[in-house]
Amino acid sequence: MEGQSFEKQHETSKPETGPEISIESILERGEIEEREDYLGYYWPIQRIKIKDDGIAFFKTETKEPESSYYARGDYETIAIKLDRLLGFNIVPTSVKRTIKDDRGIEDRGIMECFIDDAEPAIKFSIDWPTKTTQQEIVKAAVFDYLIGARDRHLANFLINPETGKIWLIDHAVYMFETGRHGSLIHDEARGKEIPKEILLKLVALLEKLDSVPAKDIATYAGEKVEVSSIWRRIKENAVALVNAKVIL
């Protein structure tokens, strides 16, 4: 998948024949070669070098306070699950994984692919729409409308200025529940027509949502977050977009 560093690694190192290695399987099972704490504050994040493959972020949940408020792994999982059901490829691949720290203590969290060919949109400031395409903006706006994005500012999405591709990042509690700042991408796209191919993906999403029992999604994402209510919100918003055919 474009921009996800594991694929680039495999372009040069993968044998010409043999089974395809998915990014998910590398994130789930790849041997960890290096692990380094990032300096920061809000949530502990580590840089992970996976042997013979790419670089990932490990976002621990174990070191979070024991509260549903901080269940970022579950929120990130809902985002990637929705992205895959839509077929948008707009959220970097992530998986849940438990690894051992230096003292052998298990550390549970999210392993997320590092996007190495895109920049945080804040680097382009208010000119960011000129670095991408209308199609990418509308696609990202559809995603943000579906989840009711509450904190999509310029530090929470990436743009590849060469291709215009957008990556949506940082799907945690601020994005789904507590943020108050909406989505800059949604604001940019409001009133724009939704292309037919995206409408078809929304229709397909609704069919898939109907065929996936809420308890399965809850199991997939974890038990800390009210997944079924978020999923219900996504479904209602998808119906609204399909009926309107424009970004509301």
Place this chain on the structure above:
Amino acid sequence: MTLYYFVDLYELDQNAKQRKIATFKMQEDEPGKVEIDGDHEHPIMRHIIFEGIFDYKNARPGKLYPYDGMSFLENLKYYFRSGYLLATDVQRATIDI
């Protein structure tokens, strides 16, 4: 002895290694004046200076700018938290002048 409050802001290079963009620092006895050690022309710095950041801590509408002092410093860590950009908590240092 002068007490400073400061926040470091980091970005990532192509190998996902952190590099510091800037340090925002404020002297205790000059509470409305945040100084920036770093490249003021860096696009992220220009955006912060001219466009501001959101107020998460007090959930107030509007933006915060370096001239907002401690409120600005305290909110950097909430605004920059994705990994691609990370801000530290407000730290303290005492410096002999």
